[in-house]
Amino acid sequence: MAEQVIICKDLTKRFGDFMAVNKISFEVNRGEIFGFLGANGAGKTTAMRILCGLSYPTSGAATVAGFDVYKQQESIKRNIGYMSQKFSLYENLTVLENIEFYGGVYGLSRKTIRSRSDELINQLGLQQEARKLVGELPLGWKQKLAFSVAIFHQPQIVFLDEPTGGVDPVTRRQFWDMIYAAAASGITVFVTTHYMDEAEYCNRVTIMVDGKIEALDAPQALKARFQANNMEEVFYQLARGAKRSSD
Numbered sequence: 001m002a003e004q005v006i007i008c009k010d011l012t013k014r015f016g017d018f019m020a021v022n023k024i025s026f027e028v029n030r031g032e033i034f035g036f037l038g039a040n041g042a043g044k045t046t047a048m049r050i051l052c053g054l055s056y057p058t059s060g061a062a063t064v065a066g067f068d069v070y071k072q073q074e075s076i077k078r079n080i081g082y083m084s085q086k087f088s089l090y091e092n093l094t095v096l097e098n099i100e101f102y103g104g105v106y107g108l109s110r111k112t113i114r115s116r117s118d119e120l121i122n123q124l125g126l127q128q129e130a131r132k133l134v135g136e137l138p139l140g141w142k143q144k145l146a147f148s149v150a151i152f153h154q155p156q157i158v159f160l161d162e163p164t165g166g167v168d169p170v171t172r173r174q175f176w177d178m179i180y181a182a183a184a185s186g187i188t189v190f191v192t193t194h195y196m197d198e199a200e201y202c203n204r205v206t207i208m209v210d211g212k213i214e215a216l217d218a219p220q221a222l223k224a225r226f227q228a229n230n231m232e233e234v235f236y237q238l239a240r241g242a243k244r245s246s247d
C-alpha cells in the first residue's frame with residue numbers, strides 16, 4: 001500500500017459560529033499530485049494553512065509527514081515547502097541572491113547552496129539572468145523560480161496555493177512539467193488551483209464546497225461519475241449549489 005504523507009480526519013476550523021472547514025477527511029500518498037479545488041471561500045486556504053503548521057484546527061486530527069498539526073508545527077515546517085500566490089521572491093534581490101537567501105533560511109550549508117544553486121540556474125536556463133534583479137523577470141519566470149526555491153531543500157511535501165495565477169496556458173504547462181519532475185523525484189505535491197485544465201493534470205482531486213469535501217477521486221473517475229466531458233463540468237455540477245459568495 002502506498003505510504004500516506006498527509007492524513008486528515010474530521011479536520012475542522014471554526015471562526016466564531018462560522019465553519020470555514022467542516023470535518024474534512026482524506027489521505028495523500030507519497031509522490032502523489034493532489035489537487036485541492038473549490039470556489040472562492042470554500043475553505044481551501046484555511047485548510048492548507050493548518051496542514052502547513054501555520055494555524056491550529058478547532059477539532060479533528062491531521063498529520064503531515066508523520067507530524068501532528070497540534071503538537072509538532074515546527075517539525076512540519078521543516079519538512080515541507082510552501083509557495084503561495086502572494087509569497088513572492090524578493091524583487092530587489094538578484095535571482096542568485098534569492099536562491100542563496102532561501103537556502104540559508106532552510107538551513108542548508110553554504111557548500112550545498114552553492115552547488116545546488118548552480119545546478120538550478122542551469123536547469124532553469126537562467127544563466128544570463130542569474131545576476132539580474134527578480135523584479136525584472138516576467139511573471140512566469142518568477143513563478144518557476146519561486147517553485148524551485150520552495151523545493152530547494154528537498155522537502156517531503158510541497159504546498160502550492162494557486163501557483164500559476166495570471167500566466168498564459170503555455171507557461172502554465174511548463175510550470176506543470178516542473179511539478180511532474182518534482183513528483184517523480186518523490187516530492188508529494190498538494191496544489192490549489194482555479195484552472196480546470198490543471199485539475200486534469202492531478203492524480204486525484206478533492207472538490208470543496210462551503211467547507212466540506214463533496215468529491216475526491218481521480219479526474220477520470222469524477223468525469224465518469226458525473227457524466228461530464230471535462231473537470232469544468234464536474235466542478236460546476238458540484239459548486240453551483242454553493243452558498244458562499246464568490247467575489
Ligand SMILES: Nc1ncnc2c1ncn2[C@@H]1O[C@H](COP(=O)(O)OP(=O)(O)OP(=O)(O)O)[C@@H](O)[C@H]1O
Nearest residue numbers: 015018020038039040041042043044045046047244
Ligand atoms: N481569520 C478569519 N476569520 C473569520 N473568517 C475567516 C477567517 N479566515 C477565513 N475566513 C472565512 O472562511 C471562509 C474560507 O476562506 P478561505 O480563504 O479558506 O477560502 P478559499 O477556499 O481559500 O478561498 P479563495 O479561493 O478565495 O482563497 C471564507 O468565508 C472566509 O471569509
